[in-house]
Amino acid sequence: MISDTLQKARDFEAQYAPHIPAAERPAFHVTAPIGWINDPNGFSCYKGEYHLFYQHHPYSTNWGPMHWGHVKTRDFIRWEQLPVAIAPDTPADRDGCFSGSALELPDGRQMLMYTGVYRMRRPDGRMEEFQQQCLAFGDGVNYEKYPGNPVLDGSDLPAGGSVLDFRDPKIWQEDGTFYMVAGNRTEDGSGAIRLFESKDGLKWTYSTTLDASRNEYGRMWECPDFFPLDGWRVLLVSPQEMTAIGLEFHAGYGVAALLGSYDKASRHFEREAVQAVDYGTDFYAPQTLETYDGRRIMIAWMQNWATTGSQPQGCRWFGQMTLPRELELRDGRLIQNPVRELANYHGRKVSYRDILLTAGEVSLHGVEGRLLDMTVTVRPVDGSPSYQTFKLRLAKDGNRETVVRYKVANSTVRIDRTHSGFPYDIVNVRDFPVRPQGGAVKLRIVMDRYSLEVFVNDGEQAASMTLYTPQSAQAVSFEVTEGAARIDVEKYSLELGEESKS
Ligand code: FRU
Numbered sequence: 001m002i003s004d005t006l007q008k009a010r011d012f013e014a015q016y017a018p019h020i021p022a023a024e025r026p027a028f029h030v031t032a033p034i035g036w037i038n039d040p041n042g043f044s045c046y047k048g049e050y051h052l053f054y055q056h057h058p059y060s061t062n063w064g065p066m067h068w069g070h071v072k073t074r075d076f077i078r079w080e081q082l083p084v085a086i087a088p089d090t091p092a093d094r095d096g097c098f099s100g101s102a103l104e105l106p107d108g109r110q111m112l113m114y115t116g117v118y119r120m121r122r123p124d125g126r127m128e129e130f131q132q133q134c135l136a137f138g139d140g141v142n143y144e145k146y147p148g149n150p151v152l153d154g155s156d157l158p159a160g161g162s163v164l165d166f167r168d169p170k171i172w173q174e175d176g177t178f179y180m181v182a183g184n185r186t187e188d189g190s191g192a193i194r195l196f197e198s199k200d201g202l203k204w205t206y207s208t209t210l211d212a213s214r215n216e217y218g219r220m221w222e223c224p225d226f227f228p229l230d231g232w233r234v235l236l237v238s239p240q241e242m243t244a245i246g247l248e249f250h251a252g253y254g255v256a257a258l259l260g261s262y263d264k265a266s267r268h269f270e271r272e273a274v275q276a277v278d279y280g281t282d283f284y285a286p287q288t289l290e291t292y293d294g295r296r297i298m299i300a301w302m303q304n305w306a307t308t309g310s311q312p313q314g315c316r317w318f319g320q321m322t323l324p325r326e327l328e329l330r331d332g333r334l335i336q337n338p339v340r341e342l343a344n345y346h347g348r349k350v351s352y353r354d355i356l357l358t359a360g361e362v363s364l365h366g367v368e369g370r371l372l373d374m375t376v377t378v379r380p381v382d383g384s385p386s387y388q389t390f391k392l393r394l395a396k397d398g399n400r401e402t403v404v405r406y407k408v409a410n411s412t413v414r415i416d417r418t419h420s421g422f423p424y425d426i427v428n429v430r431d432f433p434v435r436p437q438g439g440a441v442k443l444r445i446v447m448d449r450y451s452l453e454v455f456v457n458d459g460e461q462a463a464s465m466t467l468y469t470p471q472s473a474q475a476v477s478f479e480v481t482e483g484a485a486r487i488d489v490e491k492y493s494l495e496l497g498e499e500s501k502s
Pocket of ligand 1: 039055066100115167168222284285
């Protein structure tokens, strides 16, 4: 049955979304047809395609009562819009359908597990928000909420687990058993990842706590994902209220990859290493899936909670997903690169080799644009670094630019949107350490009108940034300071055609 709340959201989108011209949104990064999005949800395989749901408030460009929006794809680049999937319309989720995940069941149904939220006023007048896990079943377009919701609530948590912060279930099935990880606040005020199990997907029991922050990596841990990768086990978490740790973790909302091993028999996760996942200004709440051909693909919300109030004037959509990325584990590090399908949309190629940069800004014929996939390798002229910084300026016009800069002295890359024309006092700059290889650094830049994603040295580091510079700012330039360097540039325009906006 389609509730009035859901029908209203579907009708609203159908009526107003077509008024937003395709050119006013990204060409291949997921946005809502209209309104707000945050976390990716239910990123999963279903009947030969890949589905993605997302936290969605159709009626404004701000967060509001959470619905799940819905798209699907065959190649992670072209997305087909589907009607809003679920809305906050039952007692168990009356104040919001928060983040969760999805699974194809053996009987062909698609199962969604999400956090149902309801608020209640305490005797002292304060409002409290209770979080519990709920199910919905459907056919890839329409979903029925499970009448037995919630299937997990505060009474299922181990001692000390807070029912006010118990959310974002990620489910999977293995050897006939359903498993689920969720974020939960513990007695010390910080986050833990709880593992639950179920034989039938309906009746769940707590199994163990896989890992906990102990106030070391932020406070509450949101949006966990837990998966095997190249012989390791990866636990992704999105900590709130991080205290900065060197250049590895910036303060605020971040994403940490906890790398380790997992003993299935004892359900024991042993953390061996921790790293940031993305070093940019806009990246949160990632989710992964395993493709039909065995690749682990991650997508995230390309935004940060700290900057959601700073929106372009007059925008009718706000929030976008990152480009889906292929994950690998190499030398104990999480490696990320754009999905290989992006190459299918490469248009005109322009390439230059061994361009000598000395003083002054250089532009190269044919290297410009806001829809591009470009790799720039910069290296010293005769073996040792003989320049101080390399600056790549993008989305540039007379007075605007977005800069990707490599600094030799401390081997850092900086992304900088200070002069991208955005009139808000938000975080505009991030620096992060990279590993030059023989004095050379390779920067792959993917731009899609309102964003820039950098992949350094074949995916050793990634950094994401949104930018709302007018599309007329198209120029690209290259510059070194103090000395000389050589660069190779390989640039493709990205060609999608308007049907990609369906
Ligand atoms: C993360 C998050 C989740 C929650 C959702 C609500 O960005 O706070 O923990 O489920 O957003 O929209």
